[in-house]
Amino acid sequence: MAERKLRILVGKPGLDGHDRGAKVVARAFRDAGLEVIYTGLHQTPEQIVSAAIQEDVDCIGLSILSGAHNTLLPRVCDLLKEKKADDISVFCGGVIPEDDIPGLKKAGLKEVFTPGTSTEDIVAWVKANVG
Amino acid sequence: MALAERILQGDIRAAARLMRDVDDGFSSALPELKALYPYTGKAYLIGITGPPGAGKSTLTDQITASFRKRKKRVGIVAVDPTSPFTGGAILGDRIRMNRHADDEGVFIRSLATRGALGGISRSTGEVVNIMDAMGMDIVIIETVGVGQDEIDIVRMAHTTAVVMVPGLGDDIQAIKAGILEIADVFVVNKADREGADRTARELSMMIEMGSRKEGEWLPKVMKTEACRGIGVEELVAEFETHRDFLFASGVMNMFTEDKNSAVFSEMLKERLFKAVYDRLLNNGELNRIVKGMGTRSVDPYSAVEGVLHSSLVHEGSESA
Numbered sequence: 001m002a003e004r005k006l007r008i009l010v011g012k013p014g015l016d017g018h019d020r021g022a023k024v025v026a027r028a029f030r031d032a033g034l035e036v037i038y039t040g041l042h043q044t045p046e047q048i049v050s051a052a053i054q055e056d057v058d059c060i061g062l063s064i065l066s067g068a069h070n071t072l073l074p075r076v077c078d079l080l081k082e083k084k085a086d087d088i089s090v091f092c093g094g095v096i097p098e099d100d101i102p103g104l105k106k107a108g109l110k111e112v113f114t115p116g117t118s119t120e121d122i123v124a125w126v127k128a129n130v131g
Numbered sequence: 132m133a134l135a136e137r138i139l140q141g142d143i144r145a146a147a148r149l150m151r152d153v154d155d156g157f158s159s160a161l162p163e164l165k166a167l168y169p170y171t172g173k174a175y176l177i178g179i180t181g182p183p184g185a186g187k188s189t190l191t192d193q194i195t196a197s198f199r200k201r202k203k204r205v206g207i208v209a210v211d212p213t214s215p216f217t218g219g220a221i222l223g224d225r226i227r228m229n230r231h232a233d234d235e236g237v238f239i240r241s242l243a244t245r246g247a248l249g250g251i252s253r254s255t256g257e258v259v260n261i262m263d264a265m266g267m268d269i270v271i272i273e274t275v276g277v278g279q280d281e282i283d284i285v286r287m288a289h290t291t292a293v294v295m296v297p298g299l300g301d302d303i304q305a306i307k308a309g310i311l312e313i314a315d316v317f318v319v320n321k322a323d324r325e326g327a328d329r330t331a332r333e334l335s336m337m338i339e340m341g342s343r344k345e346g347e348w349l350p351k352v353m354k355t356e357a358c359r360g361i362g363v364e365e366l367v368a369e370f371e372t373h374r375d376f377l378f379a380s381g382v383m384n385m386f387t388e389d390k391n392s393a394v395f396s397e398m399l400k401e402r403l404f405k406a407v408y409d410r411l412l413n414n415g416e417l418n419r420i421v422k423g424m425g426t427r428s429v430d431p432y433s434a435v436e437g438v439l440h441s442s443l444v445h446e447g448s449e450s451a
Contacts, residue, residue: 002156005218030219035243040226047232051225054238056147085144 006131007057011039011048013076016066021093025061028119032127045075053085059110059130061122064094070103077108089130093117135166138264143238146265150240153261154254164257167264172387174206174263174270177370178288180250180310183276185294186320188227189357191273195231196360197367198269204236206262206270210251213243220244224273238262249283250274256287256394279309286393289386290373292366294318295334297326311337314350315373318366322354348376407442 010026012019019041029036037055039048052060062073073092080086086108093113096104101112110129113122134152137145152160177194179187188209195205209224222241231237240262242252251274262270274284285291293314317338319331334352343349351369355362377383411417416438423429 002158004151004155007151026221030214030221031217033218035213035220035222037225037241038221038223039229039232040223043229044233047229050232051229051239053143054147054232055241056144056151083144 004131005035006033006126007035007037007055008126008130009037009039009048009052009055009057009060010063011043011051011060012041012063013043013045013048013072014064014066014068015042016064016068017041018065019063021065022063025063025093025119025122028123029061029126032123034126045072045079048076049079049083049085052080052088053083057088059089059091059126061126062090062092062094064092064096067095069094069096070100073104073109074107081108091125093122133163133166135163135264138163138167138261139170141265146238146261147240150254150258150261153257154242154245154252160257164260167260170264171260172263174259174267175374176259176288176290177269177271178274178284178291179271179294180274180277180281180284180291180313181294181318181320182278182296182299185276185296186355186357187273187276187294188224190292190294190318190320190355190363190366191224191271192228192231193355193357193360193363194271194367194370195228195237197363199231199234199236202236203268204266205231205238206259206265206267207231207237207239207273208242208251208255208258208262208270209239209273210242210244210255210275212275213245215246218245238265238267244275247283248281250277250281251283251287259287277310282310282313285313286390289377289383290315290370292316292318292370294320295330296321297324297330299330315348316366316369317350317352319352319354320357322356322362327354346380348373348380348382407438410442411438 008029010022012022026036026038037057039051048060077090080088089110090108091111092109096112096114104112111125134145134149138149149160149163179191181187191207195207198205211220211222211224213220220243222243224241225239228239240258242254242258244252247253255272259270259272272284272288291313293310317334319327331352331354338350353362353366353369355366420429420434424431
């Protein structure tokens with residue numbers, strides 16, 4: 001039987017323009033043998049969810065440094081539920097205060113990576129928890 | 132409900148999943164593709180090819196916007212390369228076109244080449260068929276950034292646009308064989324850059340040098356600035372002129388027949404090879420042949436003849 005190739009969407013919701021982190025993580029996934037759909041900057045939650053569905057990804061990794069995480073990230077999870085696509089898991093990375101993490105997880109995020117996390121850890125988490 | 136049935140009812144997730152099953156080589160995809168086949172053959176297929184960085188994705192985005200203004204539903208298959216070392220890929224064509232992501236009249240799918248060398252993935256034809264069955268009026272196929280020889284797109288698309296940019300080489304490059312021979316339309320993108328007129332002129336000269344029979348299609352050279360949308364309406368009009376030519380001249384029938392014949396022989400080749408090869412692998416014959424070649428007690432020519440003979444006899448006796 002043929003094997004499933006892991007597919008992941010990496011993107012940046014909202015208005016922040018700092019995509020270096022997202023690119024580094026996308027590259028790490030590529031080197032780990034994943035197919036990475038990179039949507040780039042300034043994505044609305046609607047665009048992210050539509051793209052994830054059309055691309056049939058296993059998970060969505062969102063990078064966010066703008067401080068709007070409490071608004072944008074739960075919205076992505078809600079839209080996935082609305083479209084009956086909440087089998088696609090969502091995780092995020094960025095500058096996110098400790099205090100906000102429980103709320104984000106409650107909203108549906110599977111994991112939150114904060115500054116200092118190694119790319120190896122992120123890749124290992126995806127391989128262990130997704131697909 | 133089977134995926135095919137859900138796709139015909141407009142289920143996006145079912146379509147996306149079947150595309151993945153096809154891409155991953157799942158045998159479960161076969162009955163679905165069989166069920167969809169009668170519903171295909173209606174979409175008009177446009178190929179966009181050219182070197183990396185020429186602006187293929189940006190142009191595809193603009194062409195899509197233009198077709199959307201005409202109320203056409205558009206499917207996009209965007210191919211990017213797979214790493215030969217890790218098997219991973221960054222599929223980045225969406226960066227330029229994701230504004231269409233939440234438009235229900237557009238479906239975009241990124242594919243990795245997964246080792247295929249012709250500029251598209253092995254699954255591209257099937258993914259196009261699925262979009263066709265979804266009711267897309269137009270399917271745009273964007274190849275990987277190509278060099279000179281990756282020309283699989285020409286068999287697949289009704290109209291192929293080769294996108295060039297100024298400054299890639301002199302006029303000798305333009306008379307070499309390869310991708311420059313497959314264009315139905317040439318696009319000189321980034322036309323605001325220095326040398327654009329010269330590139331367009333060299334392409335025109337190359338076209339004029341070719342010998343063409345009466346009534347044959349003569350490719351035009353169009354200039355565009357994709358990022359500002361300049362020249363895009365004219366380009367789309369030229370696509371339509373080419374499509375009208377294909378139908379009016381009867382070339383469309385020949386194209387379709389050639390394409391169907393190529394699709395069938397490719398599939399036959401693949402399935403026959405796999406059936407025979409798997410048998411050799413499982414019964415140890417492959418190992419014996421390779422070892423024999425090492426000691427020169429077996430030559431590959433006789434070995435292949437032997438396999439061919441026994442396979443055909445084998446197939447024959449099975450059906451008898």
